[in-house]
Amino acid sequence: MPRPRGAAVALIGLAFATVLASCDGSDAPAAVGEDSTDGFPTASVATTSAPTLTPTPPVAIATVTVHVPEGEQTERLLLVEGTALFVQEPEGARREVARFEDDVGSPAFPAWSPDGETIAVVVRSFFRGDGEADFGDDIYLVPATGGEPRLVRPHATRGEQVFGLAWRPGGSQLLLGQIVLALRNGIPTSIEDAAIIEFDLESSGERRIVERAYDPSLSADGTRLSYVAIGELPTQASVVAANADGSEPVTLAEPGRFEVTRYPRIAPDGNTVVLTAAASLVRSPQPTGPRLVERLLGLVEPLAPRRAEAHGIPMDLWLIDSRTAAITRLTAIGEDDPYPSWSSDGQTITFIGTNGLYEASAASGDLVRIGEGRFDGQLAVAPD
Numbered sequence: 461m462p463r464p465r466g467a468a469v470a471l472i473g474l475a476f477a478t479v480l481a482s483c484d485g486s487d488a489p490a491a492v493g494e495d496s497t498d499g500f501p502t503a504s505v506a507t508t509s510a511p512t513l514t515p516t517p518p519v520a521i522a523t524v525t526v527h528v529p530e531g532e533q534t535e536r537l538l539l540v541e542g543t544a545l546f547v548q549e550p551e552g553a554r555r556e557v558a559r560f561e562d563d564v565g566s567p568a569f570p571a572w573s574p575d576g577e578t579i580a581v582v583v584r585s586f587f588r589g590d591g592e593a594d595f596g597d598d599i600y601l602v603p604a605t606g607g608e609p610r611l612v613r614p615h616a617t618r619g620e621q622v623f624g625l626a627w628r629p630g631g632s633q634l635l636l637g638q639i640v641l642a643l644r645n646g647i648p649t650s651i652e653d654a655a656i657i658e659f660d661l662e663s664s665g666e667r668r669i670v671e672r673a674y675d676p677s678l679s680a681d682g683t684r685l686s687y688v689a690i691g692e693l694p695t696q697a698s699v700v701a702a703n704a705d706g707s708e709p710v711t712l713a714e715p716g717r718f719e720v721t722r723y724p725r726i727a728p729d730g731n732t733v734v735l736t737a738a739a740s741l742v743r744s745p746q747p748t749g750p751r752l753v754e755r756l757l758g759l760v761e762p763l764a765p766r767r768a769e770a771h772g773i774p775m776d777l778w779l780i781d782s783r784t785a786a787i788t789r790l791t792a793i794g795e796d797d798p799y800p801s802w803s804s805d806g807q808t809i810t811f812i813g814t815n816g817l818y819e820a821s822a823a824s825g826d827l828v829r830i831g832e833g834r835f836d837g838q839l840a841v842a843p844d
Contacts, residue, residue: 522771523815524813528816528827530829532550533550533831534550539812540839543567547842558609567584570625574627576604578603580625581599583598594618595618596614597615597620598622612664618643620638620640623674628682635656636657640654655673656670656687672690675724677725683704685701685726686782687700688700689709689711697715698714699724721735721737733780735800736811776794777798791818791825797813799811807822812837815833816833817830
């Protein structure tokens with residue numbers, strides 16, 4: 461069941477003034493077909509009147525209204541479905557790896573260990589309106605063959621969230637995006653602190669790698685890092701690539717390049733970043749109605765329950781060359797909260813949204829639908 465939307469109401473006022481200040485009528489990102497600065501083709505799809513492919517939850521969602529041809533799954537997948545984790549084989553066989561009780565939290569940001577034997581997952585517990593109740597995100601490890609989840613990093617303070625996980629190549633350390641919320645009378649009001657943290661699984665030691673950042677992703681050899689950097693204002697989020705220790709950062713997408721930016725995932729070779737993003741929805745100095753609401757909800761998404769507030773804005777996958785910062789639109793279907801993952805060879809990007817499960821060629825943009833979508837679904841492609 462989707463989480464209630466009431467927890468976000470107290471956060472809307474926080475973002476409201478920022479949104480109005482940022483809507484200055486500046487040029488929005490170019491439309492589909494105008495972003496292939498490096499000759500990279502966009503996905504070829506034909507417009508139809510296709511119906512919603514999954515049951516509509518009681519919140520606004522974006523509906524895919526283009527025809528995407530059916531295809532076969534080629535990768536082994538780890539899927540988040542509700543409170544459970546499933547492994548799905550290319551031939552269609554499925555098995556449950558772990559299930560979390562509702563009072564524990566909801567799994568998110570699943571990540572295979574480099575050897576494919578262990579799964580790291582964030583279990584998220586959100587603010588529900590009680591100014592005294594504990595909430596925050598914990599990290600668990602689960603055997604890939606299934607078994608009892610093991611808590612390895614509980615949240616240290618009330619309101620501490622984890623947004624994104626990545627394994628170091630050796631399999632003994634994790635990178636995580638930590639967000640600490642400022643509380644007033646027990647109610648979240650803003651982001652107090654954010655950093656990418658290196659967490660040692662053997663000693664439980666931690667060190668900060670990048671300040672004011674979250675959602676880390678590492679290349680296969682562990683030498684290159686991508687993440688979302690937070691500016692002085694909530695609207696000033698950018699996509700950055702750097703060395704694995706956070707040194708020599710390069711901004712790939714400036715603040716305001718996209719309406720909403722999520723889930724930057726660096727390719728195995730470190731040369732390309734795929735991300736989920738929405739082109740500008742606000743094109744006037746004074747946005748009103750649904751567009752203003754959508755933008756507000758997008759801005760407060762790291763502070764509020766994902767199961768409602770992360771949805772409603774049509775998004776696509778975009779590619780950014782980490783060497784030249786050239787940006788290319790990979791898909792043009794307007795999915796609801798698509799979540800991507802690279803294949804080990806870097807040739808294919810698998811992603812899931814509310815309306816479908818897909819595979820896209822990173823070289824051509826060719827896109828096929830390989831299964832049903834999932835409201836608030838996430839996934840990870842298994843290593844070779």
